[in-house]
Structure formats: structure tokens, C-alpha cells
Amino acid sequence: MDTIPMNPWAFLKAKVGASMSTGSGPLYMGFDLSTQQLKGLCVDSDLKLVYEAKVDFDADLQKYGIEKGVLTNPTEGEVFAPPAMWLEAVDLVLDRLREEGLDFSRVKGLSGAGMQHGTVFWSREAEALLKALDSKKSLVEQLAPKGTYVPNGAFAHPMSPNWQDASTQKQCDLFDEHLGSPQTLANATGSKAHHRFSGPQILRYKTKYPEHYEKTSRISLVSAFLASVFLGKFAPMDISDVTGMNLWDVGKGAFSDDLLELAAGSKEAARALKQKLGHVPESGGDSFGNISSYFTSRYNFPKDCQIIPFTGDNPSTILALPLRPSDAMVSLGTSTTFLMSTPVWKPDPAYHFMNHPTTAGLYMFMLCYKNGGLAREQIRDQVPGTTNKSWDSFNSVALATPPVSLESDSDNMRLGLYFPRPEIVPNLHAGQWRFNYSPTTGKLTETSSDFLSDDARNIVESQFLSLRLRSTNLLKAEQDLTTGKTLPPQPRRVYLVGGGSANPAIAQIAGEVLGSVEGVYKLDIGGNACALGSAYKSVWACERKAGQTFEDLIGSRWDESQFVKKVAEGYREGVFEKYGVAVEGFEKMERVVLGEEGEEYGKMTGGVVFRSAK
Numbered sequence: 001m002d003t004i005p006m007n008p009w010a011f012l013k014a015k016v017g018a019s020m021s022t023g024s025g026p027l028y029m030g031f032d033l034s035t036q037q038l039k040g041l042c043v044d045s046d047l048k049l050v051y052e053a054k055v056d057f058d059a060d061l062q063k064y065g066i067e068k069g070v071l072t073n074p075t076e077g078e079v080f081a082p083p084a085m086w087l088e089a090v091d092l093v094l095d096r097l098r099e100e101g102l103d104f105s106r107v108k109g110l111s112g113a114g115m116q117h118g119t120v121f122w123s124r125e126a127e128a129l130l131k132a133l134d135s136k137k138s139l140v141e142q143l144a145p146k147g148t149y150v151p152n153g154a155f156a157h158p159m160s161p162n163w164q165d166a167s168t169q170k171q172c173d174l175f176d177e178h179l180g181s182p183q184t185l186a187n188a189t190g191s192k193a194h195h196r197f198s199g200p201q202i203l204r205y206k207t208k209y210p211e212h213y214e215k216t217s218r219i220s221l222v223s224a225f226l227a228s229v230f231l232g233k234f235a236p237m238d239i240s241d242v243t244g245m246n247l248w249d250v251g252k253g254a255f256s257d258d259l260l261e262l263a264a265g266s267k268e269a270a271r272a273l274k275q276k277l278g279h280v281p282e283s284g285g286d287s288f289g290n291i292s293s294y295f296t297s298r299y300n301f302p303k304d305c306q307i308i309p310f311t312g313d314n315p316s317t318i319l320a321l322p323l324r325p326s327d328a329m330v331s332l333g334t335s336t337t338f339l340m341s342t343p344v345w346k347p348d349p350a351y352h353f354m355n356h357p358t359t360a361g362l363y364m365f366m367l368c369y370k371n372g373g374l375a376r377e378q379i380r381d382q383v384p385g386t387t388n389k390s391w392d393s394f395n396s397v398a399l400a401t402p403p404v405s406l407e408s409d410s411d412n413m414r415l416g417l418y419f420p421r422p423e424i425v426p427n428l429h430a431g432q433w434r435f436n437y438s439p440t441t442g443k444l445t446e447t448s449s450d451f452l453s454d455d456a457r458n459i460v461e462s463q464f465l466s467l468r469l470r471s472t473n474l475l476k477a478e479q480d481l482t483t484g485k486t487l488p489p490q491p492r493r494v495y496l497v498g499g500g501s502a503n504p505a506i507a508q509i510a511g512e513v514l515g516s517v518e519g520v521y522k523l524d525i526g527g528n529a530c531a532l533g534s535a536y537k538s539v540w541a542c543e544r545k546a547g548q549t550f551e552d553l554i555g556s557r558w559d560e561s562q563f564v565k566k567v568a569e570g571y572r573e574g575v576f577e578k579y580g581v582a583v584e585g586f587e588k589m590e591r592v593v594l595g596e597e598g599e600e601y602g603k604m605t606g607g608v609v610f611r612s613a614k
């Protein structure tokens with residue numbers, strides 16, 4: 001296990017230093033515009049990481065008044081961020097890459113990812129401004145000259161609703177009802193209605209800011225926003241990211257006229273909205289064209305550097321390795337997301353199905369939790385001995401605590417829900433709950449939710465128990481590689497990515513709860529799977545032979561021994577089964593909490609079908 005360096009970026013610089021100043025072959029860039037950072041990196045044709053830099057919004061751009069990358073309006077459940085800040089981050093991250101020694105003239109292709117569901121509202125002047133950028137001035141001073149206070153420059157609205165926003169319950173109810181039920185909406189679009197999805201967000205924006213909506217010439221997802229900046233004109237939305245909107249009919253491969261009408265208010269307004277959303281190309285790999293002259297003049301990118309479709313952060317993450325249908329990825333970023341690539345289209349209101357970003361006929365299965373990294377940090381900071389945001393005390397306590405705090409078989413399991421922010425899975429307001437669960441009688445007893453050091457282990461278990469509960473239906477029985485014995489349904493491998501993947505205690509608990517026949521792995525090629533996935537997409541788009549799939553090209557250049565590292569064991573007989581019993585208690589606990597909160601059951605569970613209604 002690597003020790004975690006004080007400054008992982010300095011570590012990385014040292015690690016890749018040898019290849020940084022040498023070489024003249026083509027390079028490919030990937031970006032990740034996520035909640036808290038903009039990361040940019042470069043790989044060569046052999047998929048090796050050669051340069052990497054990041055801008056941390058809280059540390060570098062505090063002047064925007066953000067905390068953990070966002071602004072909030074708690075009375076209305078709003079969470080949003082200023083696109084002006086992201087523009088400033090683009091120039092900053094490129095400056096940092098140049099300081100690292102990157103010769104931009106070698107960059108032949110560039111792609112990226114944006115946090116999913118966020119929408120950017122461009123003004124009528126936007127495209128002209130994008131086309132006329134002066135390389136001697138910064139992006140922000142040209143596109144948002146008056147900062148973030150009023151609609152100005154390229155923006156009809158100064159803020160972009162963030163994926164953590166919870167202000168659209170009313171709009172979600174309308175979306176869930178519009179095609180009949182949450183299930184019919186999921187059948188059409190891959191998901192039931194979600195607060196953060198662009199359809200409900202656009203409906204609310206149009207109602208709350210009618211004048212801004214009127215002035216909006218184009219609505220981009222965050223990914224297409226970033227692509228537009230590099231392209232110097234509006235870039236289309238991506239075929240995978242568009243399935244995170246509650247507006248795209250996956251079967252028809254087109255925007256749903258019914259849902260556009262709901263979001264826009266009338267048939268005529270729906271036609272106008274469709275124009276604002278733009279055309280969505282079928283392929284995720286066909287270049288949008290050459291990079292804007294702003295970047296050729298200011299950074300010396302070659303004129304023919306290709307802009308490859310930018311996608312969502314989660315679709316991009318699954319491109320960071322040749323993921324098999326039986327493998328699972330868990331992204332431990334600000335959000336926790338569970339991702340699988342699958343040929344089976346099996347939509348359900350309990351989770352998301354999205355188009356695969358590169359390969360027609362494949363889909364991405366996803367679960368997404370709002371209470372991921374920040375909820376774990378909150379517990380970490382209460383663990384005695386924690387200083388300077390170090391995870392050491394948290395990890396020692398987590399590993400010293402037995403699974404679900406069960407000291408003996410006659411004891412009670414300690415289960416909890418840790419939601420400092422309103423949660424998506426299940427749809428529940430912020431709160432903390434703790435229960436004792438008797439595995440022998442099946443009885444649940446609520447206990448105090450005051451902090452106990454057991455919470456260090458229990459919060460990680462809680463997050464992984466929820467993933468296990470909701471992903472079991474997609475998994476199949478596996479064979480033990482050494483004994484040939486048939487094992488219960490579980491992933492073949494679990495890959496951990498995102499900031500939390502550096503944590504060995506979390507990796508161990510992930511393996512214990514989720515199982516996995518081959519064990520738990522993390523990418524050993526740098527901190528950012530999402531930006532890496534985008535860089536690999538650029539390599540594929542620019543270097544593929546006619547008809548060559550992403551999986552084929554990346555699989556043929558993939559160096560397993562250098563790129564991934566086993567970080568924990570997976571399936572352990574006895575422990576996995578113990579967590580199987582805990583899943584039953586966890587399922588009951590959610591029902592109790594959702595019931596007690598007095599909301600209509602189906603709505604509060606997000607339509608989750610609990611398999612064993614005990």
C-alpha cells in the first residue's frame with residue numbers, strides 16, 4: 001500500500017517526472033470539472049500519464065464566496081455554482097500545466113467531463129463572444145466581465161444549478177406523473193425524476209427567472225459548457241450525458257416532445273426549448289472540430305487539435321479502464337457513485353440507466369449518493385485524535401471496530417444513516433439515525449444518534465450496504481477462482497476511484513461488504529480516473545482504425561500490471577454472509593425512517609422496490 005503523500009500533486013510530479021521533459025509524440029488531454037476542482041491531465045498514445053494539474057476552487061478561487069465548490073440557499077434547498085469561476089479555473093489549470101513543462105503543441109486531441117446534470121444558461125451574445133475571444137485577455141474577463149452578480153456577458157443567468165440541489169420536488173412530482181408513473185419515466189429516460197436532473201431544473205428556472213429564461217439562447221450541460229469554451233462556439237451535448245436530464249427518450253434516441261412540453265409549458269415553447277438544447281450527435285467519438293484560436297494563440301495548441309465530445313463525470317470515469325460487465329466501479333468523490341457497464345437495459349426508479357459514452361448497445365448503470373465524502377469527513381473530524389484533516393485516527397478506529405459493531409453472534413448490529421445533506425438514495429431530508437438490529441429476532445431499536453467512535457466504521461458500512469442492497473439484482477453468482485466453488489452474486493472486481501480511493505480502511509470495508517471474487521483495486525496511474533477516462537476517449541477518437549471500438553483500442557494498449565493495483569481482498573466467507581444479514585436490517589431501517597418521516601412511502605423511497613418486504 002502506498003503511503004498517502006502530504007501533497008499528492010507534488011508526489012505525482014515526481015512520479016511522472018522522467019517522461020515530462022522528453023518525447024515528441026502526440027499527447028491527448030482530459031479534463032474533469034467536478035464539484036470542488038478542475039483537473040487537467042495529459043496522456044501519450046500508450047495511455048501513460050505524463051502531466052497533471054488541478055485548480056481547487058476553495059483554495060484557489062475563494063473570492064467567489066464558495067464553500068466546497070458551491071454556494072447555497074438552504075431555505076429553498078438550492079445549491080449552485082458560478083460558471084465564471086470555472087472559466088477562471090480553465091486559464092489557471094492551463095497555466096499550471098505550462099509551468100509543469102507541458103508543450104501544448106503536442107496535444108492532438110482534447111476531451112473532458114463535467115459534473116452531471118448541472119445546466120449553464122448562455123445569453124444571446126454568448127456565441128459571438130466565444131468566437132471572438134482575444135488571447136491577450138482572460139476567458140473570465142471577456143465572457144463574464146461583470147462577475148457573477150447579474151446576467152452578463154455570455155451568461156443569461158449567473159449561476160449553474162449544482163447536482164446537490166434539492167429545490168425541485170414540485171417539478172419532480174410533475175415529471176413523475178407526466179408519463180404515468182416514475183417507472184414509465186424511467187422506462188423512457190433511464191431514471192425517475194430527480195431534483196438535480198436538468199428537466200425539473202429547467203422547469204423551475206423558467207418559472208423563477210422568466211426574464212433570464214427569455215434571454216437564454218442555449219442551455220448546456222456542464223460538460224458541453226466546457227467543450228464550448230475550447231471549441232469557441234456552442235458544442236453539442238453528449239449522447240451519454242444527455243441521459244441525465246429526464247428529457248431524453250433513450251429508446252427513440254431523441255428528446256421526448258412530451259417532456260419538453262412539460263418543461264417549457266406549451267408545444268410552441270417546447271420547440272423553442274429544443275432549439276436551446278441543440279442537436280445531440282449519436283456518436284461520442286466524432287470530433288466537433290478544431291480548437292478555438294484563443295487556445296492556439298495563448299497556449300500554443302496546434303491549430304488542428306481536435307475537440308472530442310465532452311461527457312458527464314461518471315460516464316467518463318467508466319472509460320478509465322476496460323471495465324467488464326461483471327465489474328463494478330465505486331467513485332468516492334464528493335458524491336459516492338456506483339457504476340457498471342452493462343448490455344442489459346433494465347430501468348427502474350431505484351437507480352439510473354444511461355447511454356454508454358462510447359459504445360452503442362452498452363449502458364451505464366449508476367447509483368449516486370449526495371452524502372459521500374463530506375459525510376465521511378464530518379465523522380472523521382469527530383474521531384478523537386484527528387488533527388489537520390488526517391484520516392489516520394478514523395482508519396485505526398474503523399479497522400479496530402468489528403463488522404457492524406457485532407462483538408458476538410448474540411449481540412446487536414449497529415446500523416445508521418448519515419445524511420448531513422438531503423439524500424438522493426433514498427429521497428430523504430438531511431438527518432442522522434442510528435439503530436440496533438438483532439440478527440436473531442429481526443428487531444430494530446432506534447438509539448441515540450450522538451457520535452460514537454464506532455461511527456467511523458459504521459458510516460463506511462452504511463454507504464456500502466446501501467450499494468449492495470441496490471445492486472444485487474444486476475449481479476450474478478460467480479465462481480471462486482481457486483476452488484471452483486459457486487459464490488453468491490457479487491462483482492468480479494471492485495475498482496475504487498476518486499479522492500476516497502486513497503484510503504486503505506475504506507478499501508478493506510468495501511471488499512468485506514460488497515465482496516468481489518478477484519478483490520478490490522484502485523487505479524495506480526494518478527489520482528483522477530474521470531479526467532483519465534476523457535483523455536483515453538481523445539486517444540480513441542483520434543487514433544482508432546475504422547470501426548475499432550473504444551474497448552478494443554484501450555484494451556490493446558492497457559498495461560494491467562502498471563495501471564491498477566490490488567488494494568484489498570474481496571469476498572471473505574462468513575463476513576460477506578454476515579453483511580448479507582446486515583443488508584436485511586439496513587433495508588428495514590430505511591423503511592422505518594422513511595415511514596416515520598410521515599411522507600407517502602413510494603415517493604420518499606424514490607419508488608425503490610424493496611425486495612423482501614419483511
Ligand SMILES: Nc1ncnc2c1ncn2[C@@H]1O[C@H](COP(=O)(O)OP(=O)(O)O)[C@@H](O)[C@H]1O
Binds near residue numbers: 499
Ligand atoms: N485519504 C482519504 N481518505 C478518505 N477520503 C479522502 C481521502 N483523500 C481525499 N478524500 C475525499 O475525497 C473527496 C474529494 O474527492 P474528489 O474525487 O477529488 O472529488 P470531486 O471529484 O467530487 O471534486 C474529499 O471530499 C475527501 O473527503
Ligand SMILES: O=C(CO)[C@@H](O)[C@H](O)COP(=O)(O)O
Binds near residue numbers: 314368
Ligand atoms: O450527480 C451526480 C451523478 O448523478 C454526481 O456524481 C455529480 O456528477 C458530481 O460528482 P463529483 O463532484 O462527486 O465527482
